[in-house]
Amino acid sequence: MSKTSQTKISQSDGKEVWIPCGTCNRETCHSVLTNVHQSDRWDDVDIQVWDDFMTVQCQGCKTISYFHKSRCTEDEVWNPETEQPELVPTKKFYPSRIAGRAELDDIHLLPYGLARVYKETHAAICNKLTILAGVGMRAIVEAICTEKAAKGKDLKEKIDDLVKLGLITKDGATILHSVRLMGNKAAHEAKANTETELGIALDVVEHLLLGVYILPDRATKLAKANP
Secondary structure (H helix, E strand, O other), rough: OEEEEEEEEEEEOOOOOEEOOOOOOEEEEEEEEEEEEEEEEEOOOOEEEEEEEEEEEEEOOOOOEEEEEEEEOOOOEEEEOOOOOEEEOOEEOOOOOOOOOOOOOOHHHOHHHHHEEEEEEEHHHHHHOHHHHHHHHHHHHHHHHOOOOOOOOOHHHHHHHHHOOOOOOOHHHHHHHHHHHHHHHHHHOOOOHHHHHHHHOOOOOHHHHHHHHHHHHHHHHHHHHHO
């Protein structure tokens, strides 16, 4: 296969991009500090790829990060408004993040193993690893059941036992069963959920982590500070 490549390195020229900021926790304007533009062409199959490797700085918090934008002639969709095909860019960030989806505060209050599962699941969502994220949701729920010594022969019964332990309500258990089933399908059927579904599931497990671990610890500290 015949391949032709070109690379161009440029410094800041006033270019700006709107991308998620991991510190501001929302999409913000970023200045492009440096950019390495690479284009590759395979003449035998008439395929072209354009890559931009950018060092960027948020114009709000001034955090510096990395942004990779890639386009390929094989990734086209039809735009009904312009009636023209358009390239669909692939975007990657380092550190990985999604606008509006920061990690929980006070993660250090979680048991070590549980905190690790949560952080890896959050990272899977940010990196669009949807099957692994679904498995991670189930793993978080199971880790809570194990840490709280919930009884039962399977995860379904252990979730129900969390209600008896007074850690969640019956309605909460119903929601956790949905998360459990999501994780089962991801693990056993390789079923990928949508980003919206995963976002809702993460809201649920974060609410559980807050209620079981983080808020009780904060309440204890508040009571000690105000005897």
